[in-house]
Amino acid sequence: MHELSIAYSLVQNASEAAQQAGARKVNKVFLRLGQLSGVVKEALLFGYDIATKGTPLEGSELVIQTLPIVIYCASPQCQQEFTISGLQGFRCPKCNQPSNQIRQGRELEIEKLEIEVD
């Protein structure tokens, strides 16, 4: 359960950015969350409510976009990206070769904030 520490980092980063932009209020925080990030969405939402208490983000909504795993298969017959489902190793669904090029899925990233300004 490291979602609470993730939530605190998230709130800290978002608060700093909001303050720098002169935000009066933050309505929403948009987060991109890859399926390999090791972060459980429900636990993070729960942690977010705790971590925002008493901060400028209190009462704001955390909007999470979950991103599937995308690998690149470099074998001659493929040379393309594939979205893979489940966690069955990072094998190409077409030719079954393991890939070490993960193009998407590791994200744990604040995309944007919806703020109120004067």
Added chain:
Amino acid sequence: MTTRYLEIRQGVLSKNDQLAATLRGRLQAAGLLTLNVVSSPGSGKTALLERMMGDMRKTGHPVAALVGDLQTDNDAKRLARSGAPVRQIVTDGMCHLEVEMITAHLNAWDLDLNTLEFFFIENVGNLVCPTWYDLGEDLRIVLLSVTEGEDKPLKYPSMFYSADVAIITKMDLAEACEFDRALAHENILSVRPGIRIFETSAKKGTGIAELIDFLVHTRAKKYVG
């Protein structure tokens, strides 16, 4: 008041990443090879390190270690038996180490980094939470013991993917556990193609010399060229 979007595009752990880069620079300036050792609880991190650190000291490769645990300083006491400088980080319930803890402990420690060649960090036993926390290491070493099932890498692909070296531990128990060696290698390689895999027994001492040799060579390549 008006509503607008503020684009950010920033990693949530970007602060940890920046601090880790700073620490890595400091450790590398002192000529250290830093290893972040991760595994499930009880896979044999402390047993392996105790053995290795003792042997490394004897062969003229000075080493120090920081060990993280939720509670108790038992593991630090075990590692200290190797004769190397060791400190415990008690995380008090936190399931992973963050780079700030490493930096803080190093700063409060009268340890001359310039006299060392290797620095081990034993992470909290956990295959999920420590994954994306860079501790300023040069190599991440993931352990899989023969008693925990050959499919662990498939269940925790992120951690195995993030590692640079994999070690299959407790090999002395392989036969008793009907451990399928080929399958374990295949599973590790399917989440992390090309990763270097070692097999050790801390109890019997097998595979330890080979592992030390690899670390010594890796360090030599890094600093001697």
